Amino acid sequence: MTVLILATEHDISVDRVVRALADRDVPVFRADLGWFPRQLTLDAELRDGRWVGQLATAHRDVALEDLRSVWYRGPSAFEFPVTMSATERRHAQHEAKLGLGGVLASLPVLWVNHPSRHADAGYKPRQLVAAASAGLGVVATLVTNDAATVRRFVRDSGPAGVVTKMFGAPAICEQGGRRVALTQRLTGSDLGDLRGIETTAHQFQSWASKREEVRVIVIGRHVFAVAIHANSDAAHVDWRADYAALDYERITPPDAVRRGIRAVMAALELEYGAFDFVVTPEGQWVFLEVNPSGQYGWLAEVPLTEAMADFLAQGAA
Known part of the structure; x- marks a missing residue:
């Protein structure tokens, strides 16, 4: 076989x-x-x-x-x-x-x-509802194409501020070039010129203070968690911006978080998922997203290759 x-x-x-x-x-x-x-x-x-x-x-x-x-x-x-x-x-x-x-x-x-489940899981607003229903912490989130609503959301979010991020892959390819659009904190100048907001749906989230971030890889029944410690300002906002400034540490998620992860996997009918969390200075785990085909090759010290090979070799129950 x-x-x-x-x-x-x-x-x-x-x-x-x-x-x-x-x-x-x-x-x-x-x-x-x-x-x-x-x-x-x-x-x-x-x-x-x-x-x-x-x-x-x-x-x-x-x-x-x-x-x-x-x-x-x-x-x-x-x-x-x-x-x-x-x-x-x-x-x-x-x-x-x-x-x-x-x-x-x-x-x-x-x-x-399954490609149908993969496609369904790609809807980030659906992920957030699944995570909240599973008892995981989520951040205040706005989806809009209205500039006035963005400004209201920023005011309501208080001094911590707001970030904007793509729903899909953080890159735009055109005319043979590639532009990367990572998570970005909104500044006063951004709010002063929100032209283009009306052209499509945009995602805004309240900033979650970070002690660290965590990438959790789920392969079948196996759960692997790696804390990501950012050592530069750019990586602190989005760790993908500066891989050289990152340190990694194998950790174990709290039982409640593990149960929530399992519930999200079941709700989205996924066998593989790459979860991203923020851990606040108070130790609260906050769900950001789950990628049904998220990368893991850079986590070299974690036995993910072996787990995936064993899972694929096992086949359907």
């Missing part, structure tokens, strides 16, 4: 898991959805109520009925020939999503995570 890994070609965390699975004599078929349709072929027939057939590249193939688990690790989008018109590409994209995506999504295997 084979593990199917759907991921981009350059992913160190995936490379490590592939090696760990090989050490366990577990066959792996790794592909990127961006290979479809030019480098990846699907043949699937419905027989006795389930899909049978294969995924194939020029060098390898795997039978759909021989899969034990699928790791959906943020693969890239389908890529179609540039000779197709924009309308044709949109149509082909939609058909590939419903066809290839539909066949894969119906396979009765362990999914980490």
